[in-house]
Amino acid sequence: MSLARALVDVRPLRTSPLFRRLLIGRTVSTLGSFMTVVTVMFQVWDATRSTVWSGAVGLAQALPMIGIGLFAGSWVDRADRRRVYLLGNAGQAACSLLLAVQGFTGHVPVAAVLALVAVQASFGAVGAPAAGVFVPRLLPKDQVAAGLALNQVTGQAMMLLGPAVAGVVLGWWGIGVCYLLDAASFGVSFAASFALPAMPPVGEQSRPGLGGVADGLRFLTGHRVVRGALLTDLAATVLAMPASLFPLVNSERFDGDPRTLGLFLSALAVGGVATTALSGPVTRLARPGPVMLGAAGTWGAALAGFGLTTSAWAGLGFLVVAGAADALAVLSRTTIVQTCTPDALLGRVTAAETIVGQAGPQLGNLRAGAVAGWSSGATALVTGGLLCLAAVTAGGASTPELRRGSGPADAPTPPAPPAGAPAAPAVEPG
Template sequence: MIRLLDVRPLRASAAFRRLWLGSSSALFGSQVGIVAAPFQIWQATGSALWVGAHGLVAGVAMVVFGLVGGTLADAVDRKRLVLVSSSLSAAAAGLLVLQAALGPGPPGVVLLLVGVQTAAIAIGMAARRTFVSRVLPRDLVTAGVALSHLGFQVALLGGPAVGGLVLASGGLAWAYALDAVCTLVSLYGVARLPASDPAAPAARAGLRALVDGCRFVVGRPVLGGAMTTDAAAVVLSMPVALFPLVNAERFGDDPRTLGLLYSAVGVGGMAAGLASGSVARAVRPGRVMIAAAAVWGLALAAFGVVGGFAATLACLAVAGAADTVSVIARGGLVQLATPGEYLGRVTALETVVGAGGPGIGNARAGLVAALVGPSLAAVSGGLACAVVVGVQAVLNPSLRRWRTTDPAV
């Protein structure tokens, strides 16, 4: 039986309630900023290259400083790290408000401030995600991950829409101000946490600690299998770059249908998030993650061959639902299977795969589509994902058998 969203963590822990509301607020504000900064750059330059530079700056900052943050999260007080990083993010948003109110400023200044803000967010991201397993009992951790992911989905769907409305009615300064206020709200939940001792000696922060974390993941089949499954899904079969081509090939290049293609994945993900109670209670999350990743790949392969508009949307919605199930199961597994002294670095690696993998996957999809067309690119990518996940299921029994009641690996 499918169970609806498991809200027990919100009832059981006041600390989790504050963290969830604060983190959801910060995510919502960042989505508003993601609309505002490219809009300002486009208005100032009219150049797609400049707009693309925004994505490049944010992506590089997220990956590089996300890994740095992972090593810091295992070496310093995680609460203090998140408070400092969130304060820096809010300060960068405040400077974006100032330049918009006075100018607006040149695009180079915007890119610099976006880079600083993204770096600050990334430095604290791994530490913030470890709080779920700290404030909740073990049997509620996966449910807490599900609620956190639902907050992300709400922000992803609602933040850009609200950002557009604020830009249209109030202008750039108000949009950046909303981002800053949302970030400041997020500080409240973290500030109420007790201080925590460093999970590892401070001397372990840095490149050597990061390499040690990578070796740890590779040497643990449960964690390595989770990362491999995620990488297979996002790198081999990410479909977003194919949407404009499929829309032109099948639906007359209508912008209305294109928008629905983008929305279908999110709608499926939201539906799965609202019905994630069964996933949150799963005793063997590795099995759930493997099955969901396989469904993701097969649904996207089907997306490549179906013809009708309704069937196309249905395939994308199923893929979005499967992706959400996989993310929740993997997130709970990583939090529960990783010992505290490695949790920051392992969480950072998981985050980087999730943040950087889709860009690589979309590049792969675009390249293959240029050679053989969008339909075959979707089919080949989806089937490749399903095959890799199937091989992982056969060759990695530890991932299949690991239970939430087992000790960290």
């Protein structure tokens, strides 16, 4: 296999100038968002020295996504997705500007900072379902997985770069400048997405309120491939999420060395970035179902191996494998959702996928901490990894459609785009 075919498939960058601009804008805004995550944590800890308040930062970011997501998805499936996404971007930028103002002035209660973070997350919950329709509408069907891989590899790269940049900016210029740079990054994203064509739903529009939400949930429970993909992801994160155990395992096995603890998270990220960068063969294979099952099982097995080893180097190797498996599982899950869901339902299903991605790790960290509390970190890792492997095996056995592969659901062909825009892909029956 040539190196060019092994690397992430870059055909979408040549096929669609609009996708290329959108990717650049979203990459810049992702960098700014990770800078803000670090800055908020730093500001709250510096002001309170309280782990309770520090933990509240995660809740302020996650709860709006979970509480608003499904209703936002229903609204997205009744509106022009481009306008909804622009509204979400503008709202997030405004919140970053307000965070910058309080960062420069100081003396703002921590509760007010968290309230701004929650409002910003709410705008993010509105924009995320709208963004979920862009790739399948801008790219031919056979390039959707490649487009998602490009989104993922740039996002992971910014996850590595953003905290480092935030640390430098915080040290040199302070929290106000960090927030201001985040606001500017949303401006870049807004400008990049402003050129997109109108993207109203194709097919029957969502019903308002709970009726539209119920229709989306009915599709999720009835479509075996999409349901199987989301349940597989939920099982992997709830049963085998390791992050909350890292400090305990580091203390139990490696004498609490802070250098080892830092390498744990870096190893997961390195595995994810490297695998996504070499995802060309996987995205061209066009069989996301089997890939997801294999990756989710590998995730569980690698974390069980990490729990068993007493060697720091072997442990880091297991975490690199786990990070690689996680990246493939996420890429496959997103590909399944965006190619198997009719356009008229895509906002709601993307919202549900986002909620699974937010809630699963939180519940997984809670489960891991509870198990470790009455046993040990290693026991929590090993049992979680084995339970994940068993759940994925059972899911694959009970969902042959996911095991064989996945094909798009029936959906109408989108209308022709305006002149100069790439044709939206026709969705073929699965």
